[in-house]
Amino acid sequence: MVKSKTKSNRPRRFPQGDRLSKQPSLAPSPLLESETRSQRPAGQGTRHRTHRRRTQDRRPANNFNQPQKTVFNQDGKLKVIVLGGNEEVGRNMTVLEYENDIIIIDMGLQFPEEDMPGIDYIIPNIEYLKGKVKKIRGVFITHGHYDHIGAIPHLIGQLNNPIIYSSDLTLAMISKRQEDFKSNGDLRLQAVTTNDVIKAGVFTVSFFGVSHNIPTSMGIVVDTPLGKIVHTGDFKLSLESSGDTPSEIDKIAALSGQKVLALLADSTNASQPGHQLSESEIQVNLDEIIRNAKGRLIIGTFASLLSRIQQIVWAAEKLGKKITFDGYSMKTNVEIAQSLGYLKMKKGTLISLKEIDDYPKNKIIIMCTGAQGEGRAVLMRIANQEHRSLKIEPADTVVFSSSVVPGNERSVQRLKDSIYRLGAEVIHYQMVDIHAGGHAKAEDLKFLLKLVQPEYFVPIEGNHSFLRMHAKIAEATGINPLKIFVADNGQVIEFTKKGGRLTSTKVPSDYVFVDGLGVGDVSNIVIRDRQMMAADGMIVVIATIRGKTGQLVQNPDLISRGFIYMKENKELVEATRKKVRSILKDYNPKTSANDAYIKEKIRNEIGKFLFQKTERRPMVLPVIIEV
Known part of the structure; x- marks a missing residue:
């Protein structure tokens, strides 16, 4: 096991595990020559010390593209649930669940939009997983961008710290980020290459290299009792090595001879015609x-x-x-x-x-x-x-x-x-070609679909319009439109041996906001309050009254922040005070519920009054002090 923390600032290499067998290449390509493969059971990740693998845990390695010989119960349901990434660009997280086994692909964050004042970033909602943590067999990360790894420090502990599998570079980035969250404890990290196979409950997980704009990016193949699920991660198709890792096209092509139940593919650039720049x-x-x-x-x-x-x-x-x-x-x-x-x-x-x-x-x-x-x-x-x-x-x-x-x-x-x-x-980049995006464009997506030939297609990663565009591309390649599922975040896709369907069931997938040290304690109501204050400011109404009689002790005080400059708006200030005095005539100090009633009345009536006078809606905060 290797801890996420290190005594020096130098990034550590993460153990790769034993190579248990050697397989012949699948195609006459230098990309696949002399590949070695190892299969490791989930649950044996890395902590501070190298963990000696028990003999009974060793299994023969699987050829990447050969049907699995292990026979599982095929009467169960396979669920595919995208918890984040399907209605936005970012916070990517996908769950695969078959009966008593769950694996997770990616765990990213999303940066806030302009109308989210004070928010640092947004992470996926994992409420659905909280009662199922014992079923989680591992977290598989496709690459080291924050929209795929950024939520790990906030979520992994809530999921009972399952092993995180990824490349050595990605794990080093995850480990470095974890240093900013020292109180969270150590991560369980296990490095893999595209030659490895991981056993994770009923799932068998293998990998293929893809081009992106960060090295060691990987796509993931998950063998399930009902067939293969292929998840591309972020990708573009490239055979070049100029700054990028070449895509392992041969491995992807070899999938077409197998039963690919469903392809989950990156839709970020689906609306862009043509091919990505080289x-x-x-x-x-x-x-x-x-x-x-x-x-x-x-x-x-x-x-x-x-x-x-x-x-x-x-x-x-x-x-x-x-x-x-x-x-x-x-x-x-x-x-x-x-x-x-x-x-x-x-x-x-x-x-x-x-x-x-x-x-x-x-x-x-x-x-x-x-x-x-x-x-x-x-x-x-x-x-x-x-x-x-x-x-x-x-x-x-x-x-x-x-x-x-x-x-x-x-x-x-x-x-x-x-x-x-x-x-x-x-x-x-609009003046001269100095940036090639890391995501496949329409013609590359079409090529991938023809190469893999999945039975079902699920566009992922992107706004809803991107997913729709990708669905149209899939339909144009000959995939049955009834087998193309454009799912919202949280919407459950279900497969059985009889087929697949997009269900009407939705699990919680709303935004979880990270604001400083607070995670999930900022609700949409708080965001609306901040938007209101940012747009129209706020005004505090302070009324000091006698507890026995309910009479005002003095003229109401007003404090304006971001609404008006009070010294230049004396008429409005005095008119507002007069309005407050008229509202307080209804105050009854003997009624315990009266405070809440009066505060709500001040909030509503002063809000309407100020809008009539200024056509702005400041946040009104009433404060009643009894003496």
Whole structure:
């Protein structure tokens, strides 16, 4: 077992377990030659010490694409429930349940929308699983982006800390994030490769490599008593190795000869026609921009976009330039990827931020976080002239090497405007191809569907419109429309030996908000209150009355925050006080329920009164003090 905590800051390699057998390749492809496979029972993950596997737990390895010989009861029901990710971009989490066994795929977060003031992020609702924790045989993570791993620190303990299976890079990122939640205890982590097979109750789980914009991304194949469930994770189809891990197309193609009961596939770019850009095209354009830069290059991108970081490192080394990184999460990810061999960098390429003035300006590349316009990220602080050491100069070129996440358009535009005002040149993906998304477009999705030939199809990961577009693509490839299930979050898809159906049953899947240290203690009502205060402010009405008589001791006090400036609105203030006095005539100190009644009356009538006067609806907070 390996603990998630480490004594040093250096990321640790996670044990891979024993290789128990060697299998011949499935197709004449270098991707599959000399593969080794091992099958490990769930429940034997890694903690602080290496755990010796008992002889009786060893099982012969399974060929990835061969039917399982183990015979299970096929009279049960297989449930597929997407708890998050099907009505938004983010908080991805899928549950597979067969009788007394459950596995979970991904456990991510979603960043808040602009109308969610004060919220840090949103995580899946796991109410459905809380009475079933003894059935959970493992959590399988497709890759290391926060929309797939970000909720783990908040949820894994509530699920009795099941083993988390993923690649060594992904586990290192999970472990590093767990260090920010020291009170949560240790995680049980077990590394796998795409050659491994894991036994998890009635499920047999195997993996295939996919291209995404972070190394070691994987799709997952789950053998169930009723057939195979294929989950793509985030993916695009690529055979290149320019910054990305090539997709294991041969493994995916070999699935078509088996009974693939259902394909669950990434829908993020289903509305985008054509094929995804190749990374080799992006590399050419990045090389050109880096070569022609007259001054410093400041490149903003996602902290976890390791494929892009690798491409820029290659270009810098080719052109004799130096790189520095700024932003805690980016520096952390670079350190982890370097230590595990997933980011290659020659000695002398990397310099510290303090050293940039030691070199000619046209030899400096600064890679940083904040390309999405995040308020406190590095690029925004540079643009707002709040960075402790970096100031925009007229000869600088600022490159946005990422697409804009839906919902961030306005903040990104404001960021660009601020940079333009400071005189720098701005280059973004709409001007030149400097970003290839990590998600397959329509033609690639069509190719995958024809390759796998599933009996049922379930589009996942994306807003409802994305899922619908993906469903249309599936129908165009010949899949029976009655066997295409567009499910909302929480909607139960059920399979039996007689077939599958999208049921009307829904399990809880509403937002769980994380606000500072609070998890789930902020409800939609609180969000509405915050929206109201953000839009129209608030006004506090303080009435001091005599407890025996109910008479006002003094004129009601008003406190305005974000509503009006009281010194400039004396007439409105006095009219409001007069209205409060008239309401308090009904106050009866001898009736215990009267306080609540009067407060509600003040809230409603003062709210209506102020709207009539201002056409704004501030939050009204009545306070009654008895003396």
